[in-house]
Amino acid sequence: MNPPNDPRTAADDDAALRALYGRAQAQISAGTTARLHRARHAATTGSTASPARRSWAWPAAAGFAALFALAIGMQSLAPPAPPTATPAPVLAEADGAAALDDGVADALATYEESPDFYLWLAANESTLLAME
Template identity: 45%
Template sequence: MNTGIDEKEQKFDHDMRQLHATAVSSLSPQTLARLRAARHAAQAAPRRGHAWRWVTATALSAVLAVGLGVQLLPGSGPATEAPPMAAASSDAGYTETLATLDESPDLYVWLASSEAAPLAME
């Protein structure tokens, strides 16, 4: 009757069961009575302090449901119209400056230097 357990595991299991039975039989009746009383007292004790877990879980679920519902409401999504563009003359210089900074490898070399860290901390 091999159920996938090899002989070593079966022998180990048998030995451990025998050792447990020996240990249980060597306990005094007073110790067994105290252990039984402690087990029954632990089972009969009211479980306090767990209500806050249910309240927290319910509140979190409600907040998530409301957040999801607000996002799914019609008209609450992103605007379909493009934002109005600023005048081309006022930000043309700004755009060119940003483009030159993106293309300049000197900026990245300076950012890696020791001068950039103290300036960033100010």
């Protein structure tokens, strides 16, 4: 390994790199060179290659915002829908719902009294935990 501050080594490396750059530059086509030159020029001046592409973005966004505001305004100006008449509950339906509630309460009461239910629940819980 050569010392890093050796002037002879630095000069030799510089010459070798310049020769390598010259060979690489000779293999690049004229079209590619021109495209690279334009890209470098655009990057150093801060200009974009095609500013006309983005010129439609602000008017389009403003148009969508106006359309959205118009839709909200039209909804607020529309007359309210007439209320629909709700049918009065029938006494028989109320009795059926009460009977259903009693049946659910009875079923829950049997689970509270049955130790087999809790054994079954514990067995299935370990199976479910094994699946996760």
